[in-house]
Amino acid sequence: MELWFIFLLFSISLAFFLKSLINLLIPSSKSNNSKLPPGPRSFPFLGNIQLIRSSFADLEPLLRRLRPIYGPIITLNIGPRKAIFIITPELAHQALIHQGSAFADRPPAAPTSKIISSNQHSISSASYGPVWRVLRRNLSSEILHPSRVKAFSHGRKWVLDVLIQNLRSESGSDPDTRPVFVLLHFQYAMFCLLVFMCYGEKYDDKVIREIQRVQKSQLLSFAKFAILNLLPKLGKILFRKKWAEFNKIHQDHVGVLLPLIKARQEKKLHHVKHATDENLGNVTAYVDTLFDLTLSEDGGRKLTDDEMVSLCSEFLNGGTDTTSTALQWIIAELVKNQDIQLKLFNQVKEVVSPDGEIKEEDLEKLPYLRAVVLEGLRRHPPGHFVLPHRVTQDVELDGYLIPKHASVNFFVAEIGLNPKVWEDPMEFRPERFLGDKEGFDVTGSREIKMMPFGAGRRICPGWGLALLHLEYFLANLVMNFMWTVEDGCEVDLSEKQEFTTVMKNPLKACITPRVK
Numbered sequence: 448m449e450l451w452f453i454f455l456l457f458s459i460s461l462a463f464f465l466k467s468l469i470n471l472l473i474p475s476s477k478s479n480n481s482k483l484p485p486g487p488r489s490f491p492f493l494g495n496i497q498l499i500r501s502s503f504a505d506l507e508p509l510l511r512r513l514r515p516i517y518g519p520i521i522t523l524n525i526g527p528r529k530a531i532f533i534i535t536p537e538l539a540h541q542a543l544i545h546q547g548s549a550f551a552d553r554p555p556a557a558p559t560s561k562i563i564s565s566n567q568h569s570i571s572s573a574s575y576g577p578v579w580r581v582l583r584r585n586l587s588s589e590i591l592h593p594s595r596v597k598a599f600s601h602g603r604k605w606v607l608d609v610l611i612q613n614l615r616s617e618s619g620s621d622p623d624t625r626p627v628f629v630l631l632h633f634q635y636a637m638f639c640l641l642v643f644m645c646y647g648e649k650y651d652d653k654v655i656r657e658i659q660r661v662q663k664s665q666l667l668s669f670a671k672f673a674i675l676n677l678l679p680k681l682g683k684i685l686f687r688k689k690w691a692e693f694n695k696i697h698q699d700h701v702g703v704l705l706p707l708i709k710a711r712q713e714k715k716l717h718h719v720k721h722a723t724d725e726n727l728g729n730v731t732a733y734v735d736t737l738f739d740l741t742l743s744e745d746g747g748r749k750l751t752d753d754e755m756v757s758l759c760s761e762f763l764n765g766g767t768d769t770t771s772t773a774l775q776w777i778i779a780e781l782v783k784n785q786d787i788q789l790k791l792f793n794q795v796k797e798v799v800s801p802d803g804e805i806k807e808e809d810l811e812k813l814p815y816l817r818a819v820v821l822e823g824l825r826r827h828p829p830g831h832f833v834l835p836h837r838v839t840q841d842v843e844l845d846g847y848l849i850p851k852h853a854s855v856n857f858f859v860a861e862i863g864l865n866p867k868v869w870e871d872p873m874e875f876r877p878e879r880f881l882g883d884k885e886g887f888d889v890t891g892s893r894e895i896k897m898m899p900f901g902a903g904r905r906i907c908p909g910w911g912l913a914l915l916h917l918e919y920f921l922a923n924l925v926m927n928f929m930w931t932v933e934d935g936c937e938v939d940l941s942e943k944q945e946f947t948t949v950m951k952n953p954l955k956a957c958i959t960p961r962v963k
C-alpha cells in the first residue's frame with residue numbers, strides 16, 4: 448500500500464517536475480530573485496532531492512553538509528512545505544529574543560496531531576494567542592513555580608528510594624554485580640514522579656506501567672501514522688484501516704488517562720465537603736489546576752475531557768523521556784571520564800546528610816554538579832531541534848525575508864557545538880561552566896550559547912524542574928554507586944533519533960554500591 452501511495456505521489460508531481468526540470472538546468476544560486484534564505488533546489492510537491500534520496504532522519508547530516516555552501520540560515524522544502532533552519536547561536540538570539548513575538552507561533556497541527564492535542568489545545572501545540580497564554584501561565588504559576596515544586600519533594604525522595612532499590616536488586620550484590628541497562632530504570636523513575644505530580648497519587652506499579660504503555664504507543668504513533676497526514680481527506684478512504692488502527696490507539700490512551708482524571712475530580716469534590724489535605728496527598732496536582740481553569744475564548748468555558756487528557760499527556764511526555772535521556776547521557780560521560788565522576792563524588796559527599804541522602808536544599812552548594820549537568824545538556828541535548836516555530840508576519844533575519852507563516856526550526860545540537868563559542872566542543876568538560884560568578888544563563892536571554900530548552904517566549908516552561916530533577920538524581924546516584932563498565936567494554940556515544948536523541952547502544956553499567 449505504501450509503495451503504491453508513493454507511486455501515486457510521484458505521478459501527481461510529474462507534471463510539476465517536468466516544468467521545474469528546465470529550472471534545474473540553471474545552476475542553483477545562493478540567493479535568487481526572492482529574498483528567502485538560500486537552499487538547494489527542490490522539486491515542487493516532492494521537495495528537496497536530497498531529502499527524497501536520504502529520508503527525513505538524515506536531516507542533521509544534510510544540514511551540516513549544506514551549511515558551508517549556504518550559510519547559517521537555510522531553506523529546505525520538506526514535501527510541499529518550506530521550512531527554514533537556523534544553525535547559529537547569534538541568529539537564534541536575534542530571532543527568539545530580539546524578535547520574540549514574531550517567532551512564537553506554531554504551525555497548524557497535522558490531522559493526527561490535531562486529534563492527539565485536542566485541536567491544538569495543549570501548550571506545545573497551541574498557536575501564540577490567548578489559549579496558549581492561559582494554559583502556559585497555569586502550568587508555570589500553579590505547578591512549576593519554585594514554591595509549588597517544593598511541595599513535591601517527598602515525591603522525589605519516594606522515587607529516589609524506588610530507583611536505588613531497583614538498581615540494587617537488578618545489579619546484585621558486590622562482588623557479583625551484574626551490568627544493568629540503566630535507561631529503563633531512569634524512565635520508570637521519571638514516570639513515577641511525573642505521574643505523581645500530574646495526578647497527586649502514588650499509584651502502584653501496575654497503574655504506572657499502564658500509563659507508560661499508552662503514552663509510549665501514542666508517541667510511536669506520530670511516526671507510524673505519518674502517512675495519514677499526507678492526503679487527509681482522500682486518505683480517510685485510502686487508508687481506512689490505518690485510520691482505524693490510529694483511532695484505536697488514541698481511544699486506548701484516553702481510556703487509561705481519563706478515569707484517573709475523573710477519580711481525582713471525585714476525590715476533590717469529596718475533599719471540599721470534608722476538608723482535609725491528606726485526602727489529596729497534601730499536594731495540588733497538575734490535574735487539580737485544570738478542573739477550575741476557564742478559557743476566555745468560547746465565553747469562558749471550562750476544559751473538556753479531551754483537553755484535560757491531552758494536557759496531562761503533554762505534561763507526562765514533557766518531563767519523562769527528556770529527563771531520563773539526559774540522565775543516561777550524563778552517566779555515560781561519567782563512566783567514560785572516571786576523573787570527572789571522582790571529582791563529582793568528592794564534592795557531593797561533602798554535603799551528604801546522616802541518612803545518606805543528598806538533600807534538595809544542599810544542591811545549590813554544589814557548583815560542579817550544576818556544571819556536569821549543563822555540560823551534559825550542551826553536549827547531548829535530548830532534543831536536537833526545538834519544536835517547529837512559525838512566524839506571525841513577514842520578518843527580516845540576517846538580510847533575508849522569513850515570509851509570514853513560514854515554519855522555522857532551530858538546530859539545537861549544532862548550536863551547542865559552535866566552535867566560536869566552545870573550545871573543543873566535542874569534549875565533555877564541565878569546567879567550562881565554572882568561574883562565571885553570575886552563573887550560566889540557560890534561558891539565553893542575555894546571549895545564546897546553547898539552547899537545550901529553547902529560548903524566548905516558547906522556552907520550555909519546565910527547565911527549572913528539569914534541572915532540579917537532573918541534579919537531585921545525579922547527585923544521589925553518584926553518592927550511592929560507583930559507575931563503570933565491564934572489563935573490555937567501552938561506552939559508545941553514537942546517537943539514535945527517537946522521540947528524543949538517545950544512545951544508539953544504551954548504556955550497560957556496572958554499579959557498585961559505595962555504602963554497603
Ligand code: HEM
Pocket residue numbers: 570571572583761762765766767769770773828829830832833834835899900901902904905906907908909910912913
Ligand atoms: C531535560 C528536560 C527537558 C528538556 C531538554 C526540554 C526541552 C524542551 C524544548 C527544546 C522545548 C521546545 C521549545 C521551543 O519550541 O522553542 C520544550 C517545550 C516544552 N516543554 Fe520541555 N524540556 C524538558 C523538561 C520538561 C518538563 C519537566 C516539563 C514539564 C513538566 C516540560 C514541559 C514543556 C512544555 C509544556 C513545552 C511547550 C512550551 C510552549 O510551547 O510554550 N519540559 N521543552
